[in-house]
Amino acid sequence: MTGGGNAIVAGVELRNLTRRFGDFHALDSVNLSIREGEFLVLLGPSGCGKTTLLRMIAGLERPTSGEILIGGERMDGDVPPRARGIAMVFQSYALYPHRTVFRNIAFPLEAAGLPRAAIDQKVRWAAEMFSITRYLDRYPRQLSGGERQRVALCRALVRDPQVFLLDEPLANLDAKLRNTARDELKRFQRQIKRTTVYVTHDQVEAMGLGDRIAVMDAGKVRQIGTPQEIYEDPVDTFVATFVGQPPMNLIEVPGGTLLGFRPENFLPRAQFAAGEPLRPFGFAVRRVEYLGSDRYVYGTVTDAGAGDATVIAKLPATVSTAIPDGETLPFAVPERALCRFDAATGARRRP
Amino acid sequence: MPFRRRHRRQAQAVSLHRRRTLADREDVLGVAMLAPALAYVILLVGVPFVLAIILSFSTASAGSLTFGWAGFANYAAILADPIFLRSLGNTAIVTIGSQVLVVVLATAAAQVFRAAFHGKRTARFVLLLPWAVPVSLAAIAWTWIFDSTFSVINWTLKVSGLLHGWLYWLGEPGLALFAIIVVQAWRIFPFATIIVLAGLASLPQDVMEAAIVDGAGFWRRLFHVELPLLLPVVAVAVLFGVVYTATDLGVVYILTGGGPANTTQVLPTLAFQRGIQGSDLGQGAAIAVFLLPFLIVVAIAMLRLARHTEVGAR
Numbered sequence: 001m002t003g004g005g006n007a008i009v010a011g012v013e014l015r016n017l018t019r020r021f022g023d024f025h026a027l028d029s030v031n032l033s034i035r036e037g038e039f040l041v042l043l044g045p046s047g048c049g050k051t052t053l054l055r056m057i058a059g060l061e062r063p064t065s066g067e068i069l070i071g072g073e074r075m076d077g078d079v080p081p082r083a084r085g086i087a088m089v090f091q092s093y094a095l096y097p098h099r100t101v102f103r104n105i106a107f108p109l110e111a112a113g114l115p116r117a118a119i120d121q122k123v124r125w126a127a128e129m130f131s132i133t134r135y136l137d138r139y140p141r142q143l144s145g146g147e148r149q150r151v152a153l154c155r156a157l158v159r160d161p162q163v164f165l166l167d168e169p170l171a172n173l174d175a176k177l178r179n180t181a182r183d184e185l186k187r188f189q190r191q192i193k194r195t196t197v198y199v200t201h202d203q204v205e206a207m208g209l210g211d212r213i214a215v216m217d218a219g220k221v222r223q224i225g226t227p228q229e230i231y232e233d234p235v236d237t238f239v240a241t242f243v244g245q246p247p248m249n250l251i252e253v254p255g256g257t258l259l260g261f262r263p264e265n266f267l268p269r270a271q272f273a274a275g276e277p278l279r280p281f282g283f284a285v286r287r288v289e290y291l292g293s294d295r296y297v298y299g300t301v302t303d304a305g306a307g308d309a310t311v312i313a314k315l316p317a318t319v320s321t322a323i324p325d326g327e328t329l330p331f332a333v334p335e336r337a338l339c340r341f342d343a344a345t346g347a348r349r350r351p
Numbered sequence: 352m353p354f355r356r357r358h359r360r361q362a363q364a365v366s367l368h369r370r371r372t373l374a375d376r377e378d379v380l381g382v383a384m385l386a387p388a389l390a391y392v393i394l395l396v397g398v399p400f401v402l403a404i405i406l407s408f409s410t411a412s413a414g415s416l417t418f419g420w421a422g423f424a425n426y427a428a429i430l431a432d433p434i435f436l437r438s439l440g441n442t443a444i445v446t447i448g449s450q451v452l453v454v455v456l457a458t459a460a461a462q463v464f465r466a467a468f469h470g471k472r473t474a475r476f477v478l479l480l481p482w483a484v485p486v487s488l489a490a491i492a493w494t495w496i497f498d499s500t501f502s503v504i505n506w507t508l509k510v511s512g513l514l515h516g517w518l519y520w521l522g523e524p525g526l527a528l529f530a531i532i533v534v535q536a537w538r539i540f541p542f543a544t545i546i547v548l549a550g551l552a553s554l555p556q557d558v559m560e561a562a563i564v565d566g567a568g569f570w571r572r573l574f575h576v577e578l579p580l581l582l583p584v585v586a587v588a589v590l591f592g593v594v595y596t597a598t599d600l601g602v603v604y605i606l607t608g609g610g611p612a613n614t615t616q617v618l619p620t621l622a623f624q625r626g627i628q629g630s631d632l633g634q635g636a637a638i639a640v641f642l643l644p645f646l647i648v649v650a651i652a653m654l655r656l657a658r659h660t661e662v663g664a665r
Contacts, residue, residue, distance in 0.1 A: 060560055082566035094561035098579040107575070108565035155565070 011036045011195030012057060012163055017066035019052055019219075026052045028219040029066070036071075039189050039196045041210035043203060045242065049219040050199045054165050057197060058088050071162050082111070087156035088165040091172065093148045095140040101127075101151050102136040108159045126154040129188070146177045153188070164189075164196040170205060182208055203243050207231070215239045233339075234260075237346035240339065250341070251301055251309035257349065258341040263296070263314035265337035268321045269330040276334055283313065283331040288323050297323055406636035413630040425637035435638065438609075438616040442642070444528060445603075445617060446596045449535035453592050454585060456536065457543035458578070461551055464544065482541040490605035493534050497521050497606070524614035527607050531615060534606065535596045543588040550584030551577070583657035590653040597642060618642050 012034040019027040027049045034040045042050040055061040057068060059081040068075045070084055081088075087108075095104050102123055109119045127133045130150040140148055149169055156164060169185070170178050186209055189196050200206055206213050207227040214224040215238075223235045234240035234248070240260050241247040248260045259279075272278055282302040289296040297313040313331065315323075323329065340349040373380055407426070410419035429435040464475060481489065496503055497520035508514035520530045554577065562576045578585075600619040603609060609616035609624065616624075618638055626635015 058564060060563065081564045086564070088561070088564045090557045090561060092555070092557050094555065094557040096558060096562075096576060098582075107562070107567070110575075111566040111568070111571055155561075159565070 011038060011071070012197065013067075013069040013072075014053075014057075015067040015069075017053070017056065017068065018064045019049070019056065019061070020064045025219045027056075027063075030219075030221055032214060032221060032224065034195060034197060037193045037195055039186070039198065039209060039211045041206040041213045042197065042199045042216055043206040043210075043213050043243075044201065044216035046201055048216040050201075050216050051167055053216075054088075054167055054197060054199050057084075057163070058086055058165050059084050085162035086165055087159045087161035087163075089149075089152045089156050089167065089169045091168040093140075093152035093169075093172075095148060095151055095155075097140055100137055100139055101132065101143070104140065104151055105154045105158055108155060112159075122158050123154075126157045129157065130154050130184075145173050146181060149173065149181060153185075157192070162195060164194055166196065166198045168200050168202075169198075171200070171202070178205075185209065203245065207243075215242060217242070235348050237341050240341070246296065246312045246314065248339070249309075249311040251311065252343055256343045258343050258346075260339040260341055261333040261337055263312045264316070265333050266311065266313040266331055267315065267319065269332045270321065271319060272332060272334065277336075278332040278334055279338060280330065280332045282328050283311075284328045285323055285325055287325060293317050295319075295323070302328060403636045403640055406632050407640045409633045409636075411632040413627065413632055421633055425633045426641075429634060429637055429641070434613045434616060435621065437613065438618050438621040438638075439641070441528065441615060442597055442617045445531050445535060446593055448532040449539065449596050450589050450592045452532065452536035453540045453543050454589060456540045457547045457588065458581075458585070460540070460544040461547040462573075464548055465551055478544060479541045481537055482539075486538065486599070486601035487605060489538065490534065490602050493530075493602075494521070494606055497530050521607050522611060524611065527611070527615045531603055531606060531617075534602050535599065538602070539592045539595055543585075543592060546584060546588040546591075547581065550581045553584075554580055586653045586657045590650060593649055593653075594646060597646060 012032075014030055014032040017027055017030040017032075018025070030049075030053065042053060044050045052061060056063050057070070059075065059079060062077040070086065075084055096107060099107065105123045105126055106119050109122060114122070123136070124133065127136055130153060132147060132150050132154065135143060135147060135151070140151065143151065149172075152169065170181050173181055182205060198205075198209060207230075210227055212224060212226055213230050215222045215230060217238050223230060223239045225233070230239060230243055234243065237250060237258060237260070241250065244262060246263050248262055249266065250258045250260050253259050266281075266283075269278070269280060280303075283297075283299050284302050285297055285299040287298045289298070294317065295315040297315060299311065299313075300308045301311050302308065315321075340351070341347065342349055373383070408421055408423070410421045410424075411417070460478065464471065464478070468474075495501060499519050499522055502518070502520060504520070505514060505518050508518075518526060521527045558576065558580070559572065562572045567575065598619060600623055603615060603617050603620045604623065607615045609620045618641065622635045622638040624635075625631050625638060629635070
């Protein structure tokens with residue numbers, strides 16, 4: 001096994017990975033290097049190719065061209081999933097409905113030909129880890145969504161894979177459960193320190209879980225970076241508006257430039273310390289949404305040259321300034337929080 | 352419910368303006384549309400069925416219109432009759448034997464037809480032919496295949512050096528029964544294949560992929576994932592097969608006529624022989640009706656199995 005000239009043994013390395021369906025590029029020459037032990041989130045809207053990418057790492061789909069390396073070893077298209085050292089958790093969990101929880105978790109071990117005693121020990125160890133020992137004799141249909149998800153994780157865990165592949169494993173849980181499940185997942189990953197590739201379209205999950213996030217759109221990786229980099233330093237308007245809720249405000253200013261700023265940085269002038277470099281705007285308030293911890297203020301920027309663009313301001317509850325509908329108020333954005341994009345290409349313009 | 356009342360009043364107000372057509376009157380329309388089907392079921396299934404039960408308790412015979420109450424005499428007579436008991440056994444052997452063959456063949460064929468290959472449509476059409484061919488025509492063709500002089504099977508075996516003597520397919524009781532099983536299986540298996548194929552298509556794709564990722568090979572996936580999940584579908588296919596085979600008259604009648612010496616007689620052929628050809632309507636009906644409770648039990652068991660596993664799959 002030669003890693004070529006590569007000094008770093010990557011958890012997973014993708015080189016020029018392409019997948020075409022007829023004329024449609026599901027994946028367009030993707031290069032991605034996932035570090036050993038890293039939790040990488042593939043984030044993007046549906047149809048952006050993130051699941052295709054995951055399935056290719058798993059070996060469930062063949063790339064049209066390009067290379068996949070797992071643990072430094074090249075995986076050709078015909079290396080079957082079982083030989084790739086991966087385990088996968090599906091969005092639907094894909095549990096075997098006719099098998100008990102125990103026999104679900106034992107399935108990959110049986111397939112690997114482990115002796116009974118070893119299987120028993122390993123299943124119980126995994127079940128212990130996810131505290132589902134008391135469900136071992138039940139069938140999947142007798143479990144709640146959260147319990148099924150844990151069984152699916154257990155089944156992946158006992159294979160002792162080099163890489164965990166998770167395809168939106170929290171998408172089928174209700175909102176309340178998702179928070180705890182997210183926390184549990186992250187703790188679990190920290191504990192076992194395995195390379196994990198996690199697919200989601202939910203930016204909150206991505207931000208909360210990922211060591212790094214790869215934002216994908218139309219078969220391409222737009223940006224890869226830590227959650228903070230992705231949020232504060234987006235490389236283009238797609239990333240800027242896809243990540244963040246509500247999305248980044250974009251207003252066109254002279255010179256073919258789009259000026260971008262996050263709603264939480266768009267505040268009444270009086271909120272800023274004197275002497276902080278500011279970009280002032282007149283903000284014509286249309287409507288205020290009271291959301292408890294925040295207020296969302298919808299309106300238009302009536303600045304010279306700003307061309308009446310609709311923007312949103314997100315005021316934390318600590319800002320108690322009265323915002324009457326229909327009035328134009330002095331707002332501002334700190335200069336450090338402004339991003340400039342090319343209006344034609346959407347690419348970031350660095351000063 | 353004030354809303355519903357208002358709703359109804361509005362509907363009435365609208366209908367006052369126009370004449371109500373047949374299509375508006377669901378009660379009349381429903382009866383009118385069901386009538387042909389009801390008439391068919393009552394006249395061609397219900398009446399003969401009730402008649403058969405009544406006849407089985409009578410001394411009626413073909414050619415006379417007298418009806419004498421016989422009580423359980425007909426049943427007592429057939430139960431004491433070794434030919435009847437043999438037919439009952441043969442019916443069970445043929446039904447079970449052919450269905451075992453059908454399940455194996457249909458599962459295998461479904462695997463083949465699931466794969467993409469050139470000429471799949473044509474192959475599927477050819478596969479379905481045995482099911483579409485009328486029983487009598489098919490059975491006549493098979494009598495030639497099994498013919499004591501011209502059997503292509505014997506000829507093929509002989510030429511390839513596998514056979515040294517000669518097989519009298521329809522002349523030896525054991526072989527004849529085997530021949531009947533083969534023809535019954537041949538007849539039912541296309542239909543079962545189609546059912547299993549449909550079942551395969553409805554299996555959750557991600558569960559199958561999970562099995563691949565979990566490292567299960569073809570046989571493990573087949574026996575530990577696919578077949579258990581297909582069980583309800585296979586049960587339905589077998590249920591149809593059991594009913595078709597156990598009640599079939601044509602194949603045995605044409606292939607062996609129940610011979611040699613009543614050794615391949617099954618219940619339908621025996622009922623036909625006694626009741627119609629032998630004019631003993633009462634005994635013929637008793638033989639025909641005899642299987643009913645068994646088939647009902649089989650049907651209920653199969654449907655329960657199907658429902659149980661289906662609920663389990665959720």
